[in-house]
Amino acid sequence: MFLKRLELKGFKSFPEKTILEFDKGITAVVGPNGSGKSNISDAVRWVLGEQSVKNLRGSNKMEDIIFAGTQNRTKLGFAEVSMVMDNSNKNFDIEYNEVIITRRLYRSGESEFAINNSGCRLKDIHELFMDTGIGREGYSIVGQGRIDEILSTKSEDRRTIFEEAAGIIKFKTRRTETERKLEKEKQNLTRVDDIISELETQIEPLKKQSQKTKKYLILLERLKLIQINVFLIDVNKIEFELSKNKDDIVSVDNEISAIKTQTPLFEKRKEQLKKEIEKNSEEIEKINSELTELRSECEQTENDIKLVLQQIVYLKKNIENFKKDINDFEKNIILEK
Numbered sequence: 001m002f003l004k005r006l007e008l009k010g011f012k013s014f015p016e017k018t019i020l021e022f023d024k025g026i027t028a029v030v031g032p033n034g035s036g037k038s039n040i041s042d043a044v045r046w047v048l049g050e051q052s053v054k055n056l057r058g059s060n061k062m063e064d065i066i067f068a069g070t071q072n073r074t075k076l077g078f079a080e081v082s083m084v085m086d087n088s089n090k091n092f093d094i095e096y097n098e099v100i101i102t103r104r105l106y107r108s109g110e111s112e113f114a115i116n117n118s119g120c121r122l123k124d125i126h127e128l129f130m131d132t133g134i135g136r137e138g139y140s141i142v143g144q145g146r147i148d149e150i151l152s153t154k155s156e157d158r159r160t161i162f163e164e165a166a167g168i169i170k171f172k173t174r175r176t177e178t179e180r181k182l183e184k185e186k187q188n189l190t191r192v193d194d195i196i197s198e199l200e201t202q203i204e205p206l207k208k209q210s211q212k213t214k215k216y217l218i219l220l221e222r223l224k225l226i227q228i229n230v231f232l233i234d235v236n237k238i239e240f241e242l243s244k245n246k247d248d249i250v251s252v253d254n255e256i257s258a259i260k261t262q263t264p265l266f267e268k269r270k271e272q273l274k275k276e277i278e279k280n281s282e283e284i285e286k287i288n289s290e291l292t293e294l295r296s297e298c299e300q301t302e303n304d305i306k307l308v309l310q311q312i313v314y315l316k317k318n319i320e321n322f323k324k325d326i327n328d329f330e331k332n333i334i335l336e337k
Contacts, residue, residue: 001091004098005084010076011046012039015067047081047103048129049113049122063107080104092128101125 003022008014013036020040029037042056046065050056058064069075082102085092092099094116102114113120115128 002086003083004086005082006040006043007082007084008040008043008080010067010079011043011081012036012065012067012079014039014043015073015076043081044083047083047101049103049125062105062111063109066105066107078104078106094128099128101128 002024005022006020007017008020009017029040031037038057042065046056051062053060053062053064056062056065066079067073067076080102082100085099085101086097087094087099088097096116098116100114100116102112102117104112104114113122113125115124
């Protein structure tokens with residue numbers, strides 16, 4: 001298993017894109033304390049899927065591994081590490097001669113994983129490196145104090161390292177997953193048995209319900225047939241009424257056509273009547289005018305008659321007075337004699 005190249009950008013103390021090439025043989029990274037040597041091994045651990053901030057020498061959250069900025073440089077919004085492995089001897093079950101593992105983390109907390117620039121799951125990376133000694137529990141990355149920790153651990157914990165080196169972790173992991181799936185299936189079978197037992201107690205009531213349902217379906221089918229027959233009867237009745245209405249419509253249309261043919265005659269007669277009405281209206285106006293004059297003359301005549309009558313009454317009174325005066329005069333004459 002040969003590590004060819006490590007590319008870092010925004011990871012811890014590497015704000016600029018940094019490419020570390022590794023040749024055949026042993027490569028040593030030297031430098032004073034605080035120069036970032038351990039950040040390289042942390043980058044390898046992180047790109048392989050490390051989830052513990054403590055193991056990456058962070059404080060509280062995974063975003064601590066993103067370049068936080070300095071007095072002269074602003075902080076970055078993401079960290080990215082790519083590890084390039086040689087696969088010319090096909091140690092990895094992949095067709096490419098190089099295997100590029102990439103991990104990217106944003107300050108928002110979103111993370112991305114990729115194998116040869118194709119998005120993938122963290123689980124895919126773990127399975128790819130399983131039994132290669134480079135996995136998250138492998139022996140290829142041993143930090144400060146890690147050897148003492150390995151030697152002081154229980155034999156069961158040390159056994160994991162040797163199994164990783166022997167190349168059987170993948171099979172054990174698959175066996176564990178298979179056993180877990182089998183256990184889950186057993187639980188499902190137990191649940192199925194419980195359901196079957198519960199359903200068996202419901203069989204008799206369900207039979208009765210089934211008989212009722214069958215009877216209901218038979219009656220429902222009969223109801224549908226009756227409804228269909230009623231519908232057909234209604235349709236026939238409607239068709240008969242429609243045919244009758246059509247005949248009535250034809251008759252009315254004929255009447256309308258006949259009326260339309262007589263319309264010119266009606267229009268002509270209408271014009272004649274209109275002219276007669278106008279002529280009669282003029283005569284009526286003339287007669288009304290004459291009547292008005294006659295009424296006026298009658299009123300004048302009545303007034304004259306009243307005046308004459310008054311004069312007659314006056315003259316009668318005068319005649320009476322004259323007669324009286326004559327009588328008195330005659331009496332005086334007789335006395336004088």
